[in-house]
Amino acid sequence: MRVLPVVLTLTLVTTLSAVNPYDPGICTKKKRGKFMVVKDYGDDDKIVVCVEHHGKYKWDMIN
Numbered sequence: 001m002r003v004l005p006v007v008l009t010l011t012l013v014t015t016l017s018a019v020n021p022y023d024p025g026i027c028t029k030k031k032r033g034k035f036m037v038v039k040d041y042g043d044d045d046k047i048v049v050c051v052e053h054h055g056k057y058k059w060d061m062i063n
Contacts, residue, residue: 024048027057035062 024036027050034050036059048059 024050024059027051027059029057032057 021039024038025031029052031050032052036048036050037045038048040046047062049062050057051060
């Protein structure tokens with residue numbers, strides 16, 4: 001029964017590394033141009049894109 005501990009470990013790791021649907025994370029040079037779907041305060045889906053503006057990176061909402 002070595003499979004059960006492995007399955008439990010994988011489940012725990014994938015649960016802990018799940019992305020927060022309300023926070024796209026930090027917008028960086030590496031993520032520039034990346035689109036993400038996040039939820040707003042009304043629990044509606046919104047699309048944000050990582051952009052560079054005046055040398056700084058930020059998420060801009062496109063819808």
